[in-house]
Amino acid sequence: MVRYGVRIGGFGGQGIVTMAVVIGEASALFDKKYVVQTQSYGPEARGGASKSEIVISDEEVDYPKVLAPDVFVVMSRAAYLEYVHGLKENGILIIDSDLVKVETELPKGVKVYSIPATRIADQEVRSKQTANVVMMGAFAAITKAVSIEGLRHQMEERWPKFVKINHLALDLGIKAGEKALEAPS
Amino acid sequence: MPERTMFTMGDIACAEGALSAGCRYFGGYPITPATEIAEWMAVRMPELSGAYVQYEDEIASITSVIGASWAGIKAMTATSGPGASLMMEAVGLAVMTETPIVIVNIMRGGPSTGQPTRGQQGDVLQAKWGSHGDYQIIALTPASVQEMFDLTVRAFNLSEKYRVPVFLLADEIVGHMREALVIPDEKSLKLVSRKMPKSEPSEYLPFKPDDDLVPPMALLGTKYQFYATGLTHDERGYPTDSDEVQIELVTRLNEKILRHIDEITEVERYFLDDAEIAIVAYGTPARSARRAVKDARAKGIKAGMLRLKTVWPFPEEPIAQLASDVKHIIVPEQNMGQVYYMVRAFAAPTPVHLMTKPAGTPQLPDEILRKIMEVHAK
Amino acid sequence: MTATAEQVTLKHPMAKYIREDRMPWIYCPGCSIGIVTGMITRAIDTLGIDFSKVVVVSGIGCSGRTSGYFKTGTFHTTHGRAIPFATGVKIANPDLELLVVAGDGDLAAIGGNHLIHACRRNIDMTVVCINNFNYGMTGGQFGPTTEHEKWTQTSPAPIGNIEHPFNLVKLAASSGATFVARWTAVQVRRATKSIEKGITKQGLSFIEIVGACPTAYGRMNRLGEGVDMHKHLLEVTDIQNGLPPHEAELDYARRIVCGEFVDIEKPEYTDVLKQMHAKVRK
Numbered sequence: 001m002v003r004y005g006v007r008i009g010g011f012g013g014q015g016i017v018t019m020a021v022v023i024g025e026a027s028a029l030f031d032k033k034y035v036v037q038t039q040s041y042g043p044e045a046r047g048g049a050s051k052s053e054i055v056i057s058d059e060e061v062d063y064p065k066v067l068a069p070d071v072f073v074v075m076s077r078a079a080y081l082e083y084v085h086g087l088k089e090n091g092i093l094i095i096d097s098d099l100v101k102v103e104t105e106l107p108k109g110v111k112v113y114s115i116p117a118t119r120i121a122d123q124e125v126r127s128k129q130t131a132n133v134v135m136m137g138a139f140a141a142i143t144k145a146v147s148i149e150g151l152r153h154q155m156e157e158r159w160p161k162f163v164k165i166n167h168l169a170l171d172l173g174i175k176a177g178e179k180a181l182e183a184p185s
Numbered sequence: 186m187p188e189r190t191m192f193t194m195g196d197i198a199c200a201e202g203a204l205s206a207g208c209r210y211f212g213g214y215p216i217t218p219a220t221e222i223a224e225w226m227a228v229r230m231p232e233l234s235g236a237y238v239q240y241e242d243e244i245a246s247i248t249s250v251i252g253a254s255w256a257g258i259k260a261m262t263a264t265s266g267p268g269a270s271l272m273m274e275a276v277g278l279a280v281m282t283e284t285p286i287v288i289v290n291i292m293r294g295g296p297s298t299g300q301p302t303r304g305q306q307g308d309v310l311q312a313k314w315g316s317h318g319d320y321q322i323i324a325l326t327p328a329s330v331q332e333m334f335d336l337t338v339r340a341f342n343l344s345e346k347y348r349v350p351v352f353l354l355a356d357e358i359v360g361h362m363r364e365a366l367v368i369p370d371e372k373s374l375k376l377v378s379r380k381m382p383k384s385e386p387s388e389y390l391p392f393k394p395d396d397d398l399v400p401p402m403a404l405l406g407t408k409y410q411f412y413a414t415g416l417t418h419d420e421r422g423y424p425t426d427s428d429e430v431q432i433e434l435v436t437r438l439n440e441k442i443l444r445h446i447d448e449i450t451e452v453e454r455y456f457l458d459d460a461e462i463a464i465v466a467y468g469t470p471a472r473s474a475r476r477a478v479k480d481a482r483a484k485g486i487k488a489g490m491l492r493l494k495t496v497w498p499f500p501e502e503p504i505a506q507l508a509s510d511v512k513h514i515i516v517p518e519q520n521m522g523q524v525y526y527m528v529r530a531f532a533a534p535t536p537v538h539l540m541t542k543p544a545g546t547p548q549l550p551d552e553i554l555r556k557i558m559e560v561h562a563k
Numbered sequence: 564m565t566a567t568a569e570q571v572t573l574k575h576p577m578a579k580y581i582r583e584d585r586m587p588w589i590y591c592p593g594c595s596i597g598i599v600t601g602m603i604t605r606a607i608d609t610l611g612i613d614f615s616k617v618v619v620v621s622g623i624g625c626s627g628r629t630s631g632y633f634k635t636g637t638f639h640t641t642h643g644r645a646i647p648f649a650t651g652v653k654i655a656n657p658d659l660e661l662l663v664v665a666g667d668g669d670l671a672a673i674g675g676n677h678l679i680h681a682c683r684r685n686i687d688m689t690v691v692c693i694n695n696f697n698y699g700m701t702g703g704q705f706g707p708t709t710e711h712e713k714w715t716q717t718s719p720a721p722i723g724n725i726e727h728p729f730n731l732v733k734l735a736a737s738s739g740a741t742f743v744a745r746w747t748a749v750q751v752r753r754a755t756k757s758i759e760k761g762i763t764k765q766g767l768s769f770i771e772i773v774g775a776c777p778t779a780y781g782r783m784n785r786l787g788e789g790v791d792m793h794k795h796l797l798e799v800t801d802i803q804n805g806l807p808p809h810e811a812e813l814d815y816a817r818r819i820v821c822g823e824f825v826d827i828e829k830p831e832y833t834d835v836l837k838q839m840h841a842k843v844r845k
Contacts (some may be wrong), residue, residue, distance in 0.1 A: 021192070021363060024363055026193040028192045029190060034365075035192070036362050037362065038362045039365075041302035061364075062472045062473065063472050063473045063476040063549065064469065065546075067549065104222075151298050198722070200644055212647075212652070231840055232843055234844075236655070236836060240647065240680070241677065245650075245676075245677050248640060248641070248644040248647040249647045251652030252656035254634075255638065255651075257655065258655040258656075278641050282638075403636075405659065406652075407637035409588065410634050410635050411636060411637070412582070413639065414631065414635070414639035415640065416639065424631070
């Protein structure tokens with residue numbers, strides 16, 4: 001894989017950075033890719049627009065931040081407006097469809113995938129906190145940029161007490177991602 | 186502990202490097218973007234029976250680190266610009282009393298409070314000239330998470346060997362980004378400890394150097410009694426107003442570093458063998474430059490890079506050699522030009538082109554590429 | 564005197580603790596610092612502790628020079644930083660006995676923040692503060708203990724000092740020190756006893772010794788020679804052991820309340836650290 005840039009946005013408290021770290025861990029430690037994960041910090045600990053980025057590559061990563069994302073995963077309107085710029089032509093936009101609407105003009109050929117991650121987490125997993133895990137599953141299914149086994153493995157390491165619920169959330173996310181792949185909006 | 190791999194932050198890699206180097210005392214004060222080092226130390230130190238001590242300010246933090254070092258414990262502190270400014274007083278004390286300590290500065294935007302969460306390379310000259318008087322220190326500049334570990338280990342080794350404060354100067358991006366980190370088997374790490382005196386306590390002269398200009402260091406609370414002071418002192422450690430002693434002492438404090446410059450200096454050569462245009466960079470801008478060099482080569486321009494892993498003592502010889510090999514040197518820095526002036530001093534008459542960017546986002550690969558093309562067209 | 568007597572070199576009984584090769588020292592005639600140095604050596608001598616395990620740390624100024632005269636591991640830090648240095652030493656090697664000797668300006672002005680936080684942490688060390696009401700080494704400027712309207716080089720006549728002084732006993736006590744005492748330089752035996760208690764105490768001990776600076780402060784405020792100033796200290800001392808620290812007034816002209824005001828038990832920093840380590844290892 002040549003340099004692949006992932007940008008993830010949301011509001012503080014949604015687990016945006018955690019999501020990027022788990023994807024980064026899976027990709028670096030399990031898939032054995034070269035990976036750099038970075039994040040933007042604001043003074044707010046909760047709320048505000050939060051952003052995290054991952055560069056995945058088969059060769060050593062030089063510039064550590066995402067220059068133009070191949071994929072933008074976004075879970076809040078503020079983050080959408082703040083960080084949607086620069087998305088590559090023919091890139092991928094994954095939105096939490098209950099929280100984000102595509103309200104700007106997108107570059108040519110961008111495919112939009114709507115994943116109601118927060119709703120799935122709330123209603124099907126019965127834990128709103130797992131919205132980021134649902135989104136991770138969808139991200140993996142849609143982009144194939146990270147292995148699902150890798151994600152599972154890292155989540156087990158990181159949250160050994162919540163293996164069952166996280167696997168459920170991940171599986172539902174994968175399912176939602178596969179469904180969206182069949183019919184991009 | 187056997188080799189292990191983590192996916193972690195530069196700050197944490199630095200803390201792990203320190204622990205692997207044998208650091209068992211951390212005196213600090215929370216400050217963005219170096220706080221993660223303190224937080225990691227607060228967890229890890231008790232596991233290793235070491236101490237994480239949080240002080241009332243950065244002055245106390247670094248001074249306590251000097252104290253811990255004199256009690257025989259490898260010790261460090263970590264901070265960022267505003268804290269580094271406060272620490273400058275004690276940097277001089279550590280230089281004058283020849284105390285091995287490590288100071289990590291995760292550089293953020295300045296002046297003053299600046300941009301706490303955004304990186305910069307604005308403290309490079311401060312590390313060398315921030316305290317008053319004439320002295321030499323050592324400063325290392327990592328550009329990756331792995332180097333945050335490796336160079337922290339090296340910082341301890343150099344500080345112990347030369348009895349000098351060593352800075353680890355990392356910009357915020359290097360401090361905060363996560364990459365894979367391989368922590369080597371502890372048995373495979375080469376660790377250096379300070380020389381201890383071998384003489385009889387009654388004959389011990391605490392500041393009488395050996396041939397390498399470094400005096401053996403006795404510890405507090407041992408059979409060796411001594412007086413260490415920030416005042417100009419003779420070999421006994423006794424204060425004096427003598428010109429002769431002052432000249433001898435200051436000269437030795439400088440010379441003990443400069444005489445070993447080749448051993449201390451570390452640079453990485455990238456595509457330099459046939460280069461006509463060379464980038465000189467360190468930290469995150471060097472990562473942009475690596476990409477720019479590749480892209481320039483793809484366009485048929487003979488570009489290369491000399492990456493500095495040590496900035497102090499300044500790698501005079503590698504720069505002078507580079508200048509005689511290439512037609513142009515470009516220095517991209519996340520500041521208004523700091524290392525640039527040193528490069529210019531040793532590269533003359535080869536033209537040196539400065540790219541300034543006193544901001545959180547360093548020079549992007551394309552920006553450096555454009556500069557290479559512009560210089561190439563000259 | 565008999566002509567047959569052998570030449571006898573009289574040695575000061577405390578000379579074994581002192582770097583005799585550094586004599587004569589820098590202090591002015593009539594200064595109290597020598598007396599305090601004597602108190603410390605006598606306290607060590609009485610306690611019979613291994614002097615090589617005692618570390619003496621000082622800051623800057625006249626009293627900052629004291630560390631250099633003790634024949635053990637000694638360190639002369641920058642201005643105000645004796646306490647943080649000593650804290651680092653103590654935590655790195657809790658077996659050592661830490662003694663900080665410093666002046667009022669060093670401890671309460673530039674090092675004031677370190678003093679109160681060390682008291683709060685209750686780290687085991689003995690802080691001996693020689694209070695001479697001014698910055699002596701720089702020629703006598705007002706400091707954090709200079710009384711209102713007193714004259715110094717930077718608070719000259721006719722106005723005098725427009726500020727008000729700290730009461731160091733109250734400061735140390737309210738910051739959490741577990742042993743707090745005040746004496747003047749003329750209560751040598753009592754002060755030495757308090758220094759002994761301070762050294763023995765597991766925690767931060769703060770002992771203020773009110774002294775004389777005849778060369779600067781005394782001269783500018785017409786307080787007489789060293790002997791006159793020490794006589795005055797004897798006259799105005801009011802010994803009130805056990806008085807609540809907030810009543811330990813210091814009015815130089817009229818009444819200097821002396822005594823031991825705080826002697827309480829509180830967990831000591833390095834002890835707690837050791838317990839925490841044991842907890843983590845479990």
